[in-house]
Amino acid sequence: MCTRCDRPVFALAAPSAASAWNPRRAFLLAAAGAVLAKPALAQVEVGKPSVARNIVPVEQIEAAGVQQYGQLLEQARAKGALAGESNPQLQRLRTIARRLVPFATPWNSRARDWKWEVNLIGSKQINAFCMPGGKIAFFTGILDQLKLTDDEVAMVMGHEMAHALREHARARMAKSAGTGAALSIGAQLLGWGQVGDLAARAGTQLITLKFSRSDESEADLVGLELAARAGYDPQASVSLWKKMATASKNQGGLSFLSTHPSGPDRIAKLESNLPKVEKLYREAKK
Numbered sequence: 001m002c003t004r005c006d007r008p009v010f011a012l013a014a015p016s017a018a019s020a021w022n023p024r025r026a027f028l029l030a031a032a033g034a035v036l037a038k039p040a041l042a043q044v045e046v047g048k049p050s051v052a053r054n055i056v057p058v059e060q061i062e063a064a065g066v067q068q069y070g071q072l073l074e075q076a077r078a079k080g081a082l083a084g085e086s087n088p089q090l091q092r093l094r095t096i097a098r099r100l101v102p103f104a105t106p107w108n109s110r111a112r113d114w115k116w117e118v119n120l121i122g123s124k125q126i127n128a129f130c131m132p133g134g135k136i137a138f139f140t141g142i143l144d145q146l147k148l149t150d151d152e153v154a155m156v157m158g159h160e161m162a163h164a165l166r167e168h169a170r171a172r173m174a175k176s177a178g179t180g181a182a183l184s185i186g187a188q189l190l191g192w193g194q195v196g197d198l199a200a201r202a203g204t205q206l207i208t209l210k211f212s213r214s215d216e217s218e219a220d221l222v223g224l225e226l227a228a229r230a231g232y233d234p235q236a237s238v239s240l241w242k243k244m245a246t247a248s249k250n251q252g253g254l255s256f257l258s259t260h261p262s263g264p265d266r267i268a269k270l271e272s273n274l275p276k277v278e279k280l281y282r283e284a285k286k
Contacts, residue, residue: 042106043276044221046166047214055174058110058167065131065169069117072137076121083120083140090120093138096154099230100161101134107165107222126247130160132169146243151227151236158223158230166222168215220266221273228277231284237270 076082083090097118104111114134123139126146130136136157142148148156163169211219220237228234 042225043280044225044273046218046221056170058170061167061170061173062110062114062133065133065135065164069131069133069135069137072121073119076119079122081122083122087120089140089143090118092150093120093136093153093157094118096150096157096230096232097136099232100154100158100226103226103229104134104161104165107162107226108167111165126244128156128160130157130164132164132167134161134164136160146240146247148240148243149236151233152240152243154227154230154232155223155237155240158226158232159219160223161226162219162222163211163215166215166218168211168219172211172215217266217269220270224270224273225277225280228281229284231281234274234277234281238267238274241267241270 073082085091097116101111101116111134116134116136118136118138121137121139124141124145125139126142128136128138128142138153138156142156143153146152224234224237227237
């Protein structure tokens with residue numbers, strides 16, 4: 001996830017409601033091409049979603065994500081930092097999203113009904129995120145400073161989508177309230193409504209939420225497969241994290257790496273999984 005945006009590097013026009021991207025139409029257009037390739041079983045190996053997450057109603061966490069995303073866009077719009085429809089970088093991001101989204105549903109059936117949205121915010125931060133409910137945002141810093149290729153952008157986007165699809169935020173919030181039997185007892189004592197209120201109040205924390213190392217590894221692998229199925233080169237996952245590591249050394253730390261730590265182990269795990277998704281990539285390119 002990301003930290004709050006700083007002042008914009010340059011002003012960008014805010015999109016009007018009439019010209020806003022239609023996520024459902026984009027989803028259907030992308031899906032029309034995706035159905036040509038029959039969906040296969042997952043090629044990467046990840047564990048089952050955390051049972052602890054069930055303490056937080058999924059509807060509440062998704063609503064919190066939508067609310068927080070809206071607030072962030074309003075802040076960016078007020079600063080003149082929200083990219084307009086004609087922005088080439090924004091169009092580039094949305095094109096990539098249209099290719100990735102059709103492959104999201106097998107990882108989370110709720111994704112079929114999410115109102116997917118992609119926006120670009122002018123900020124020096126090297127950062128990006130996807131809120132629960134399919135709300136994606138990139139900061140211009142991650143595109144400009146790392147000079148990401150489309151394949152590398154797809155890896156970032158797939159990774160962030162994976163956090164939402166695997167409901168990592170929901171699980172982290174549940175675990176923050178307790179573990180094991182305490183969760184069950186708390187649910188009975190508080191009632192689902194009050195637990196839901198907890199999730200809603202935690203909405204302001206979604207954007208700065210830190211995931212566990214296992215969450216990050218899972219997001220890497222699920223994102224890798226999403227991108228490969230969409231026709232993006234899996235090798236870009238390795239070049240992306242090498243760029244991240246270099247940027248971190250040069251700039252003395254990055255906000256993105258504060259929640260997405262990089263290192264040799266991370267790159268090694270991605271490299272070991274490349275053969276598993278290479279066939280998906282080749283088939284998609286046909």
